[in-house]
Amino acid sequence: MVSVIISGIIMGMLYALAGLGLVVVYRTSKVLNFAMGGIGALVAYAASDGLQLGLPYWVVLPVGILFGALLGGLVQTAVARPLRKRPHLTISLGTLGVLLIFEGVAGLRYGYAPQSISPAFSSGGGFTMGSVSVSTNQLFIAAVGVAATILLLVIIRKTRLGLSMRAVSSGPHTAELLGVNIGRVRLSSWMLGGAYGGLAAVLVTPLTFLSPHSFTTFLLTAFGAVVLGGFTSIAGVVVGALFFGVASNLLLSYLDPSLISTYTFIGVALVLFLRPNGIFGKRERDISEPHLPNNRFASSRFRLARLPVAVASEPLPPARPITGRTRMMLWLVAAGLFGLVPFFATGQTVFLLATVFATFIGVLGLNVLAGFSGQVSLGHSAFLAIGAYTTAIATSHGMPLLPALLLAGIVGGIAGFLLGLPATRLSGIYLTVLTLIFAFALPELILFLAPLTGGASGLPVPLPDFLNDDIMLYWLVFIIAIVIGIGVFLLGRSRLGRSWRAVRDSPDGARSLGLNPAVVKLTAFSLGSGLAALSGALSGMLVGFVGPDSFGVLVSIYALLAVVLGGVGSIPGSLLGAFFITLVPTVTGQLGIPQDLVFGVALLLVLYFAPRGLAELFAAVPGAVRRGTAVLRRRSTVPNPPTVPAMPSASTPVTGPAGERNVRHNAPPVDGALLELRDVSAGYSLEPVLREIDVSIAPGEILALLGANGAGKSTLLRVVSGVLPAITGSVAWRGQTLEDTTASTYRRARMGIAHVPEGRGIFPDLSVRENLMMGTFGSRVTSHSSADHAEFDRVFLHFPILRDRLGQQAGTLSGGQQQMLAIGRALVSRPALLMLDEPSLGLSPLISQQVFGILRDIADTGVSILLVEQNARASLALADRACVLSRGRIVLSGTAAELASDELLRSTYLEVN
Secondary structure: OHHHHHHHHHHHHHHHHHHHHHHHHHHHHOOOOOHHHHHHHHHHHHHHHHHHOOOOHHHHHHHHHHHHHHHHHHHHHHHHOOOOOOOHHHHHHHHHHHHHHHHHHHHHHHOOOOEOOOOOOOOOOOEEEOOEEEOHHHHHHHHHHHHHHHHHHHHHHHOHHHHHHHHHHHOHHHHHHOOOOHHHHHHHHHHHHHHHHHHHHHHHHHHOOEOOOHHHHHHHHHHHHHHHHOOOOHHHHHHHHHHHHHHHHHHHHHOOHHHHHHHHHHHHHHHHHHOOOOOOOOOOOOOOOOOOOOOOHHHHHHHHOOOOHHHHHOOOOOOOOOOHHHHHHHHHHHHHHHHHHHHHOOHHHHHHHHHHHHHHHHHHHHHHHHHHOOOOOOOHHHHHHHHHHHHHHHHHOOOOHHHHHHHHHHHHHHHHHHHHHHHOOOOOHHHHHHHHHHHHHHHHHHHHOHHHHOHHHOEEOOOOHHHOOHHHHHHHHHHHHHHHHHHHHHHHOOHHHHHHHHHHHOHHHHHHOOOOHHHHHHHHHHHHHHHHHHHHHHHHHHHOEEOHHHOOHHHHHHHHHHHHHHOOOOHHHHHHHHHHHHHHHHHHHHHOOOHHHHHHHHHHHHHHHOOOOHHHHHHHHHHHHHHHHHHHHHHHHOOOOOOOOOOOOOOOOOOOOOOOOOOOOOOOOOOOOOEEEEEEEEEOOOOEEEEEEEEEEOOOOEEEEEOOOOOOHHHHHHHHHOOOOOOEEEEEEOOEEEOOOOOOHHHHHHHOEEEEOOOOOOOOOOEHHHHHHHHHHHOOOOOOOOOOOHHHHHHHHHOHHHHHHOOOEHHHOOHHHHHHHHHHHHHHOOOOEEEEEOOOOOOOHHHHHHHHHHHHHHHHOOOEEEEEOOOHHHHHHHOOEEEEEEOOEEEEEEEHHHHHOOHHHHHHOHHHO
8 A cells, every 4th residue: 555655655746746837827817727638738748849859858847847938938828928918717728728738739749649858867767765766756856855845836936926926816906006027926927937847748648648639638647636635735735636646646556557547527616616715725705806908099199180170080980780670581591591500411411510519509508607607618529428328328228219318308407407416516626626527527427337338349329310411410400409408598588697797797786686606507507508408418319329538638629629619608609619510620620720729729819819708700791891991981981181270279278067176277287296196087987087187296295175976086096006007198207207108106116106005905915014015026126035124124114913823814814904004015125105005995994094194204205195085174284286177187286285275176075074
């Protein structure tokens, strides 16, 4: 048994190395990096080439690690960075495309026949103690694994890179406000993850075999090991992987070794049902950050600037969406054409189209999960197998085919219901991994239950006499596909469909409507699984045979690919995706191109250029053609641009709502101003929030921004810190204009602009000391040790309580202490301008009074303060000057004393404070 345990520890260490590469990327980007499988394959082939050329192992190993790091950086640069403003799931799907491309490249270069490579040390050596023998290669793997784990822990816990990685994991936008270059941090983490993936590939391949898919198979198994420990904990990943390796070896030795994936599935399901974040994992505590949609003003101005004035000023014709009646007519025409296919197509074409419609039903089932209810499953192949074998077994025992098909759908729905019971407690990566392991387990059960399933030999699917004609088979599948498509369409518009979308978009909001998200998800899981089972049954009927080799994990990946390519949540998109994944293997087989390569390239192209899928892209073509034609027509009919009326000058008074006074005037640049905004407009969509703002602040001055909620106060701070670009106007810092393209958020923080956002932005899982250290990213201080930080001492002069809390997790502090920490962290960066957004929000009057008193002391040291605060009376008592915003405009400004005595301000703001 000792030898079995030792061997399990070695395999567990390899699982841990692969898992650490995944965790590093996930912690900083919230992305499950599927590309790691392809990175490992390319590194392993490169290592094999190096060894065959006679290079020593001590050269091949570091070169493989470096190659893995470069590939990881390539994936981040080519996929994660361009898609960074998309949902995390979209980026994960992008890495899935890279996985397929890398595996396709490897297959094109090396073929798909399994190969072997030599281990670091030949067999023998090591030591023997009694009946226990440990080889030199095992000792080497253990030593490298321990060293690599310790190195990663040191990087994460003891370096500035590790500190910034943990901060970015908790709140990327907040970290950037503190001066962290999150792009560089993420690139470093992806390269680090690739390095660990490359290391694992070089070590594990000699123990298994080498093929384009071999490391992906190992990596998918490692998912279970990683999740057991907890995907958010480095130590938990290592412990969980070691436990998984030992347990797997013991099961292989003392139980039926053919059911190892089944045992794994049962164990992982039990653990996740009891502890949804793994044994050692914990719920991620992220900073609540505002979701800022992409600003479209700049691109709109760029496009309009290239049109004649008359064209730019006149609205283009709307896209005129296709009406319901027109859509129905198009569907009827398409159905009629497909119904006539058997009369003029060859038998091979008829069979291929029948396969497309059978596949469509399965893709549609997965779309119900992913598109309608927001759940991502990689267990699709298992439900296809359940349906196919249910039909084969039922028909072989005398049940008519049509009832057998219905039974397949019902059995698949029941299986989905049972899997959904623990799955509905999970989300994100944990749900994905659980369904993935289920997809691994089911083929094992098929082989284990050979007396019932036929084992490796499979089972025939007998057909009744009336279906022995290919045309009748085609029409049967075609009619079922039409009925299923119409049914899902109607369900999507029903109360149940609205419930799916409500839970997908906002589980908390769905609860407020009286919905139970777990029950709603369970209905989607059951329906999607039932449709997948029916799809498998129809595919088996078409082929006339079912076997375990037809339902590998790659089938699940291709089904998910079809959903994304066609369009998530789109019924026509499901049909387009089914066409693609069915026809591409046929075409690529004739051309000798790996289908993985084509699939991967197609997926990335869709994510880049048609993020809503091919269905949305095709639907937009008629409108785009009409709009383009209108532009060309107007260009040809506008000989000379007409005169454009002059805009009102900056000195022209702007009339505001009744009772408001806009004091905007055409003043020259303010001499000696630290910060100056001139004619700034900004917003989040096509309607600006700020309109023609002129503001300046002098060194050491406190300027208060007053106004009701929604007036634009927080937006103004975001424009200054670079979080939101200015649409018009300019932002000048120390007399130099800050361009949005050259002065990004982290650069502005390093210039001396400190922004404490509403909600404080404290990193809850970092200690008080580490939170204060985050302030050093915005200054020239580079030491990671806080022992001799003079800035810390200055912070402690203002907030002495923080000195006693240095080792405490920041998330456990009181609200007042967190506000002190947020201000203190900003002061560590040595700012010239401190911007505070609602510093008294949620604080008691006594604590608020203390905070305002400290702000005056800070201003006395020469730091300028730009204050957004609902407590207008306290703000005016503290500030030197103040501005009042209303509907995005400055309607009143002056000294704090003048505004405190203003009757309009008194009646609208001061009386309620």
